């Protein structure tokens with residue numbers, strides 16, 4: 206029986222492992238950390254007494270690969286699709302509005318889909334500039350910063366999609382994401398939420414499926430070295446060496462900063478920016494499940510049960526900067542309290558129980574430099590394949606890209 210070694214039990218590695226076991230290979234799944242899921246994991250937090258996700262993830266109905274994966278492993282029941290409506294709150298002015306993409310390709314330009322004060326002509330001009338952006342352009346370079354839709358649309362959109370500010374983020378990556386979602390109208394823009402955490406939809410069911418096929422991830426087992434110049438002949442882990450026979454394959458589903466020491470000759474994107482998530486316990490908050498926030502440090506609020514979670518992407522380039530835990534919570538809590546008050550919710554007198562998580566290098570470098578250095582799935586060694594959101598999927602660092610990369614690496618490995 207052919208043997209596959211898959212390194213990394215994030216989404217890309219889980220997908221690759223599942224596809225390879227389903228095709229009849231014996232799969233060894235090696236994971237460096239104590240838990241599967243990688244950058245998309247749920248856990249029970251002692252301070253809050255609730256299951257939380259390491260970071261809020263926005264999945265849209267356009268993300269067919271992610272939804273197909275949830276379906277395939279029996280996790281789709283843990284997901285809930287909501288109407289295509291994105292409420293906004295401007296903390297500076299107190300203004301509130303809801304962006305509702307219309308139906309069909311022009312739906313993104315309909316009056317309900319535009320921020321207040323932004324005309325269809327201005328938005329169409331920006332879209333045209335994005336569509337025709339030259340390779341290597343940043344979002345700000347392509348659109349010209351400061352148009353009418355800048356502060357209420359392009360700046361928050363770039364931070365949300367690319368985890369980068371528009372001065373540095375790659376225009377082509379933003380275009381790829383928008384062409385798959387907003388450009389297809391309301392049907393592609395329905396938010397898909399996981400009321401019990403994304404682990405219950407995308408990770409735990411996968412572990413159950415793999416276990417049923419005899420594949421248990423080996424945790425705390427980082428791959429340390431690959432042996433063999435022409436083909437990989439052995440994989441060295443923390444605890445020993447796995448020898449590979451001709452026909453056996455290796456899939457490395459690792460982020461670039463962990464891949465680089467194993468493949469020092471390969472050009473890879475560097476690490477990108479941090480994402481900060483602050484989770485607050487706020488019973489009676491009155492907030493919608495997702496709220497876009499402008500005019501402060503907070504960018505998005507996700508409300509799940511009585512937990513309100515704040516997302517700050519490209520945190521280094523936000524008012525949070527490199528602030529530590531206490532300072533960040535002190536900055537974010539008044540903004541959450543203001544949002545709760547604006548929605549008629551119950552505002553606690555003092556900051557409630559809170560958890561701050563800063564994911565460093567939450568995504569790969571999504572500047573034009575990073576975007577030009579994406580590799581894979583094939584490598585110079587015919588039995589070595591790459592998966593992961595950083596590989597050349599054409600999409601930004603997303604769950605969708607991770608799933609597609611895992612499928613693609615498995616297909617390439619099976620064809621080897």
Ligand SMILES: Cc1cc2nc3c(=O)[nH]c(=O)nc-3n(C[C@H](O)[C@H](O)[C@H](O)COP(=O)(O)OP(=O)(O)OC[C@H]3O[C@@H](n4cnc5c(N)ncnc54)[C@H](O)[C@@H]3O)c2cc1C
Nearest residue numbers: 213215216217237243244260262263427428593594603604
């Ligand atoms: C806070 C946050 C918010 C995000 N928000 C969104 C969002 O809203 N929408 C969206 O689509 N995406 C979002 N993303 C991105 C998304 O989470 C990632 O694109 C996706 O999870 C990447 O999966 P992956 O399998 O490629 O990599 P990872 O999830 O990083 O998996 C790699 C795995 O490899 C393991 N590993 C590392 N080194 C070794 C080694 N030497 N040997 C063995 N194992 C190793 C790691 O421990 C990890 O488990 C977000 C990410 C973060 C961090």
